[in-house]
């Protein structure tokens with residue numbers, strides 16, 4: 001199988017900022033530049049041709065991660081939604097994560113990108129492109145003061161919810177098998193958030209949102225509909241994946257979906273186990289392209305936030321995925337679209353530049 005580091009991959013989702021925070025914050029940044037345990041660091045990015053992506057700022061629920069992973073290896077599961085987190089608790093965590101991203105930029109490890117042109121320049125010069133993203137908007141107050149400040153700091157993407165309710169809406173629980181049609185739609189504050197993000201040019205991320213919330217965003221937003229890290233429900237009937245009806249709405253809006261590498265959202269059996277043939281990823285990509293077309297599909301690895309296929313392992317293993325795409329018969333032009341061109345197209349439409 002041919003491996004390569006080209007075309008560079010711009011990716012829809014990673015959780016490395018949380019991992020750096022958990023590893024001690026500022027002193028852990030050295031691990032990002034020199035190498036660390038985990039999915040993303042500069043040496044791994046170079047080896048795998050990882051050109052950058054959305055860097056999530058995320059506030060952890062105090063749940064037992066090992067117990068959650070264990071539960072998700074069973075044939076069926078239904079994890080309860082973690083309780084809501086107050087803004088007073090969430091904002092300092094997001095500040096620390098934003099400061100880590102700003103420190104990474106100050107040390108020359110990444111560039112915080114505010115436009116599609118910024119990202120393209122990074123891909124051309126080999127600087128890691130970072131889009132500042134919030135996964136779960138607990139840190140945002142209903143008067144949007146925090147939103148305005150974070151926008152000024154570079155925030156260009158926001159998921160109103162993680163799998164946990166916020167003042168804006170409700171996320172899906174980790175449940176298999178099940179549809180994402182669980183719970184109510186956006187709150188009035190949630191609807192105002194969508195409009196404010198449209199005005200500012202902040203992308204709304206539909207991954208994690210329940211189906212009622214999805215349709216509310218679809219009705220209100222004037223931007224292309226985007227799910228940064230979700231897969232096809234027709235192949236893996238998990239709550240975190242998108243039904244064909246949702247995919248058709250995304251296609252109609254000229255938005256896109258980033259393929260999530262998380263085992264439980266890829267495998268037809270919904271289990272969080274890493275022994276996955278790469279053909280499973282290609283089945284999702286084929287299905288997504290059947291519904292969305294070749295211009296509306298990309299990657300959204302969930303690196304440093306999920307158990308990924310053992311054949312890829314980390315950002316260093318992305319060459320294996322390119323190789324699998326070539327063996328599957330994807331043209332070089334199509335691989336380039338999936339790797340980064342589609343993200344650049346949709347982000348330019350969303351951000352206006």
Ligand code: ZN
Pocket residue numbers: 135207208229305
């Ligand atoms: Zn996520």
